Amino acid sequence: MGITLEVPTNTADQPRDFPSGVADGAHPAPGEDRAAHLTGAELAGQLIGDARQIRVLTGDRPTGALHLGHYLGSLRNRVRLADAGAELFVLVADYQVITDRDASASIADHALGLVADYLAVGLDPARSTIFAHSAVPALNQLLLPLMSLISVPELERNPTTKAEAAASGRPALSALMLTYPVHQAADILFCRADLVPVGKDQLPHLEVTRTVARRFNTRYAPVFTEPKALISDAPSVLGSDGHKMSKSQGNTIALQAGADETAAIIKGFKTDTDRHITYEPEHRPEVSNLVLITALCRGEDPQTVAEQIGSGGASALKQAATEAVNEHLRPIRARRAELAGDRGYLSAILRRGAERATVEAEATLAQVRAAMGMAY
Template sequence: MSKERMLTGDRVTGKLHLGHYVGSLRNRIELQHRYESFILLADVQALTTHFENPAMIRDHLREIALDYLAAGIDPEASAIFVQSMIPEIAELTVYYSMFVTVNALRHNPTVKAESKDRGLDEMYYGFLGYPVSQAADITFCKAAVVPVGEDQLPHIELTRKIVRRFNELYRPVLVEPKALVGEMPRLVGTDGNAKMSKSLGNAIALDSAPEEVDYKIRKAVTDPARIRKNDPGHPDVCPIYAYHRAFRPEGEAEIREGCEKGLIGCTGCKQLAVTALERLLEPMRERRAHYAAKPKRVDEILLDGTSRARAIARETMREVREAMGIDYFDKV
């Protein structure tokens, strides 16, 4: 390989939002020319929580692809591919599941948190084994780096353990990946109570119209202890300040001082945040409109990316089967 490989992606459960952008998408865009990049449309893993409605996944597949292209993913530099069209990922998932314990999965912090958020009394096999499937996503292309949000770090650590275990059991074939976490912490939702999430209704989608961005920021919660404009504020508990840090870093210090000293009101602070968000989102809308008008081109990008990923998957699986001694007829 002339470059190390990077693997990243998203479950196909809905359009991407600002939390995705801050958590990993911005990192992917900055790194895509430094690494040989693969971006996964995780439609199979979307079934772990949406198995009763696969039509929804079908509807969102191209929407997320448009989000990628609009945000700045270069299809020449990054292979955008569809998970279900790489059968080698499913095969790897089965092999890994043979030596990953149920207890390790049950105690995975991300699995525990999501099952609690969704109120699951019982966990389906696919949901519980999601981290194993994710390990297969990462390792089929021998990815060395994985840009993720902080909440995904337990999954990456499990992948590293799986790689070490496989290489010890059989032969050093797989690459142990490292996580690349963006500098920004997780973006708080507009309600201030949780991370930005589609299901919680507190997210700003990347394709939001200007009036929607303005409305959601105007209605967003701020420092609950600040009643009047001249009241000293506490920016670290205010979601709007987090947006300044993420999207307007050049003015962050001024906002902090103005808030703490009661020199700027929440209305003015919010308007500056809206302006910064529009500076980010307007070019995305233009690129999205360009690709949305060419649906056949979008399909070509997905098919080409999937073909590139599949070729690498076949080679990896050849090495994996040989290392395990189950390449029964390859040498006949």
């Protein structure tokens, strides 16, 4: 049986609204809209019956292999929603690669690698629309009217854009990087997504989407849903250096990594000098990060895991984390290795997804043009 949020059914003329939420134990930052957040726990508490009314937009830039942070932070939620009956649009955001780097010959390999990762973790291409950005012209055309709804100063103040620009190492901000949040808004709004699984660092981008949708609905006609962020149980998984796990930082555990490689990486994770293991994210972030990773891979509570390890120290914690990660990812890695050898099949999935996304994008663009008085 599927599950669904208790919300009105969407129509072309009536944007949907959803129950509110905020990250577990957290408070919204100044200026944040608490009603725009929904955690995995809150989602579970509000879902009943049938999830087929819910649309989810999610995706990744094809800049390298997906890793454990992606899996715990987003991929598991995607599979859970799809299995519940929600309609997923999964974006391979190839155009967004060139926001902060030069396009490379490896982009096709990375794009197909993403598809392999998606299927390996459990996404079913028959029930999810997996497509590449560059293959859906109508989606990208939607960017033009949306850009008229937000100012340059608003984009310049976006903290996520600032951080991404700084991390790129480029001397100047490209126009594409500056408008990155609006491009993401087009990605989300073209299919009128209700939920967007994100980490906390992506919340400012989603606020831009909500702002753009609200302004369009007010200025022209109520076409767009104001989507909610679905915050995961692991919104910010730390890597081996104690910073957020990130492909650009080289501190990750790739989903396709072998068991021995995983063990070597976890052995190098930062902890602290207190031998007794506790779960205190605020005071012991590195130790708590390994506890949380272990707990999520085992399907247990972090406090329980910490109590089990107790005075075993960092060595016992890292051993437990290694065993939990390798055991949990073992079938995923086997499936991915099998899929990676069939590039034709992976490409076919992207082509079929692009066809489905194009139908959706062209319909939305037609509504937008009609609302703006441009249907001639």
